[in-house]
Amino acid sequence: MAAGIFVTGTDTGVGKTRVAVALLRGLAADGFRAVGMKPVAAGVDDGGSGNADVRRLAAASTVVAAPADANPYALAAPIAPHLAAARAGVAIDLDRCAAACRRLAAASDFVVVEGAGGVLVPLGERIDMLDLARRLGLPLLLVVGIRLGCLNHALLSALAIRTRGLTLAGWVANRVDPAMDAADANVAALAERLGAPPFADLRWAPGDEGAPALRGAARLFGPAA
Numbered sequence: 001m002a003a004g005i006f007v008t009g010t011d012t013g014v015g016k017t018r019v020a021v022a023l024l025r026g027l028a029a030d031g032f033r034a035v036g037m038k039p040v041a042a043g044v045d046d047g048g049s050g051n052a053d054v055r056r057l058a059a060a061s062t063v064v065a066a067p068a069d070a071n072p073y074a075l076a077a078p079i080a081p082h083l084a085a086a087r088a089g090v091a092i093d094l095d096r097c098a099a100a101c102r103r104l105a106a107a108s109d110f111v112v113v114e115g116a117g118g119v120l121v122p123l124g125e126r127i128d129m130l131d132l133a134r135r136l137g138l139p140l141l142l143v144v145g146i147r148l149g150c151l152n153h154a155l156l157s158a159l160a161i162r163t164r165g166l167t168l169a170g171w172v173a174n175r176v177d178p179a180m181d182a183a184d185a186n187v188a189a190l191a192e193r194l195g196a197p198p199f200a201d202l203r204w205a206p207g208d209e210g211a212p213a214l215r216g217a218a219r220l221f222g223p224a225a
């Protein structure tokens with residue numbers, strides 16, 4: 001059975017796509033069939049080029065997925081997903097996301113799912129990103145953008161994941177601020193408080209080609225329901 005992971009982050013713009021791409025490249029280098037999925041994307045270009053994250057995940061995947069499976073919800077407005085969904089007159093259905101994930105899992109060894117924003121981002125009146133992770137049955141990988149405020153954001157995210165009974169499979173330190181003072185000490189503080197060293201510690205590297213292949217990630221994944 002295929003395995004999957006749900007890549008979440010301490011905030012929007014902290015490197016979830018960069019890490020998801022790096023995981024896909026690493027799995028491919030390790031000899032696996034791997035496919036990316038972005039269940040809910042908010043911000044779709046009218047010119048037809050779609051959503052940038054969906055494009056980058058597809059480019060790093062070794063399995064060609066049906067667009068509606070790789071991205072069940074492509075919402076036009078680049079705003080919070082539940083607001084973008086409301087504006088489009090759409091209700092996000094977690095079962096539809098789960099069915100798409102199952103189809104991807106059936107055609108691959110690993111599915112790398114990217115959330116949107118952080119762990120408690122609403123997806124509808126009563127559902128949020130952690131409900132989606134739960135419905136997909138996946139453990140989470142937390143991408144921490146290493147910048148001032150990241151300790152609080154990371155520890156709150158981990159607390160939410162664990163309080164909701166979900167599995168935090170690991171975390172990635174992503175050095176998004178080259179000028180940050182005491183960045184190493186922040187990473188060390190997180191390793192101590194999260195209970196594990198980071199699976200990867202990504203240096204600052206501007207540009208969207210900056211993601212290295214992350215090898216040996218398979219152990220983080222859980223069975224895709």
Ligand SMILES: Nc1ncnc2c1ncn2[C@@H]1O[C@H](COP(=O)(O)OP(=O)(O)OP(=O)(O)O)[C@@H](O)[C@H]1O
Binds near residue numbers: 205
């Ligand atoms: N380690 C890094 N060094 C330099 N720039 C980075 C690094 N990680 C990410 N970035 C840049 O920060 C921006 C946001 O990264 P990315 O798109 O991966 O974040 P995200 O969490 O997926 O965002 P979103 O919430 O929009 O999905 C991108 O322009 C990316 O190139």
Ligand SMILES: [Mg+2]
Binds near residue numbers: 016017018053114
């Ligand atoms: Mg992204």
